[in-house]
Every structure is written in C-alpha cells, then in structure tokens.
Amino acid sequence: MATRNSKPRLEADPSVSSRRASRTNARAPLLKPRRTQAERSETTRRKLIEAAIVLLRERGYGGLRTNEVSDRAGVSRGAQLHHFPTKYELILATLQYLNEQMLVGSRRRAVAARHSANPVADAIEDAKAFFFSDYFFVSLAITMGDARDEDLMRHTVPMSRDARFSAEKAWLETLVKRGIPRRLASDILQLTLSIVRGLAVRTLIDNNPKKFEELLHRWRNMVSLFVEHELGQRAARQESKVI
Structure with missing residues (x-):
C-alpha cells in the first residue's frame, strides 16, 4: 500500500531505452576485426x-x-x-609475384576482348600494358641480372617464359574465337609483341612516348586493315566454293 509521500513508480519506456542505447552505440568506437597472423x-x-x-x-x-x-x-x-x-629467395618471390600479376591482367583483358569491337587493338593495348610497365623492366633486370648465376637463371627464365606463353595463349584463343584463322592470329600476335617489346626497350635510350604512341596507332590501323582484307578474301573463297 502506497504511503502519502511515496511517489508512484513509472514503468520504463522501451523507446527511450532504445534511443539511449543507440546514442551510446553511436559514440562507441567501431573496432576493426583483428587480422590473423597469416x-x-x-x-x-x-x-x-x-x-x-x-x-x-x-x-x-x-x-x-x-x-x-x-x-x-x-x-x-x-x-x-x-x-x-637470402637475396636469392627475395628475387625469386618478386619475379613470381610480377609474373602472376601480369598473367592475371592479360587473361582478364583477353576474355573481355572476346566481346569488343576490335580485339586486335585490345591485344596491342595489353602488350603495351606489360612491356611499358615496371613489371617488364624489373623482370628483365632479374632475368638478365647475373648470367653467371646458373642456379638463378635456371629458375627465373622458365618462370618468366611460362607466364608469358600462358598470356600469349590466352590472346591467341581470343583472336581465333573472333574468327581470325589460327595461323594468321599467331603471326599477328607475334609481330605485335615484337614491335611493342622493341619500342619498350628503346625507351632506355630514347624515351619518346608521343612518337611511340603514333607508331602503335599506325600499327593498329595497318593490322586491322590487313585482317579485314584477309577475312574478306577468305569469305569470298568460301562463297566461290559453294557456287
């Protein structure tokens, strides 16, 4: 029984408690999950x-x-x-990392080029992305760093070769899927890689980006016209056989 001076006890308002909890949580710092040792x-x-x-x-x-x-x-x-x-282990890990990054990027661009308007131009851009990057020059520095170290060469040369061949295979399959005969696609790809690689190496003695871009643009136009002509001739021969 309540006395005269006693105050009625109020029930807690759930909405008020919720708002208080929200303000408290808002002020509490957000803790990032701790990273694992790995x-x-x-x-x-x-x-x-x-x-x-x-x-x-x-x-x-x-x-x-x-x-x-x-x-x-x-x-x-x-x-x-x-x-x-050791320096040897650091060098091998560095080259492996570079090759993996290069291969992932090239394969991704090769797959995307299967739906582009000009896959040959895309192949040229992919070659430029590799040969004009730090990846190529660092890989070159490692691979050619000390020809006297047979153990180093025995590991680094196959590593770089396998990665590049895998990237080139991805682009070859893309060009073939776009209707370019395999032999022609292979020739175009090898010529493109040789041209872009040569221009990249030339930057060591004559770094002229504007000129190199003009030359690559000219090569894109030349090879695109050549492919268009060859495919046209191929279609005409097929049509004549049907007739």
Whole structure:
C-alpha cells in the first residue's frame, strides 16, 4: 500500500531505452576485426616484394641491397630475414609475384576482348600494358641480372617464359574465337609483341612516348586493315566454293 509521500513508480519506456542505447552505440568506437597472423604475414611479404620492385627498377639487379629493401618497406630487418633469408629467395618471390600479376591482367583483358569491337587493338593495348610497365623492366633486370648465376637463371627464365606463353595463349584463343584463322592470329600476335617489346626497350635510350604512341596507332590501323582484307578474301573463297 502506497504511503502519502511515496511517489508512484513509472514503468520504463522501451523507446527511450532504445534511443539511449543507440546514442551510446553511436559514440562507441567501431573496432576493426583483428587480422590473423597469416594476414599480417602476407602483408609483410607484399611490402617487401613491392619495395624490391621499386629498388630493382631504380638500380637494377646488381644495385639491389637487401637491407635497403627492409628500410623502403618499413619492415624490420628481422622480419625480412624471416620471410626472405637470402637475396636469392627475395628475387625469386618478386619475379613470381610480377609474373602472376601480369598473367592475371592479360587473361582478364583477353576474355573481355572476346566481346569488343576490335580485339586486335585490345591485344596491342595489353602488350603495351606489360612491356611499358615496371613489371617488364624489373623482370628483365632479374632475368638478365647475373648470367653467371646458373642456379638463378635456371629458375627465373622458365618462370618468366611460362607466364608469358600462358598470356600469349590466352590472346591467341581470343583472336581465333573472333574468327581470325589460327595461323594468321599467331603471326599477328607475334609481330605485335615484337614491335611493342622493341619500342619498350628503346625507351632506355630514347624515351619518346608521343612518337611511340603514333607508331602503335599506325600499327593498329595497318593490322586491322590487313585482317579485314584477309577475312574478306577468305569469305569470298568460301562463297566461290559453294557456287
């Protein structure tokens, strides 16, 4: 029984409690999920490899110093030695990473080109994306870095060759699927790769991007007209056989 001075007890309003909880949660910092040890380890490896790429591009294979790699990556020397105890292991991991990135990109562009208006032009752009990138020059620096190191060459040359051949195979299949005869598609692809690679190497002594772009544009027009002519001739021969 309530006394005269006692105050009636009010029931809690659920909506008020909910709003209070919402304000409290809004003020609470959002905590990011902690990364696993494997994720942290992979991040460290990636930093070291990316630092090695930068230094290889700047100084070449002979100028690479592993202690500078850890400094550039912002990683302790001990962490670097844990992942890559030797320069040899760092070089192999770096080249493997470059080849994987190149192959994934080329395959993706080759698949997309199966539905484009000009797959030959796309193949030229893919070649340019590789040969005018740091990937090519770093791969070249590693592969040609020390011809006296037979063990290094025995691992790096097949690695780069297999990756490039896989990328070229993807583009060959794309051109064939677009109706270009396999032999003609192979010839066009090899000529394109040789031209773009040659222009890329020439940047070492004559870096003239505007001129190179003009030459690539001219090659695109030439090869597109040639393919159009060859396919037209092929269709005419097929039609004459039917008649």
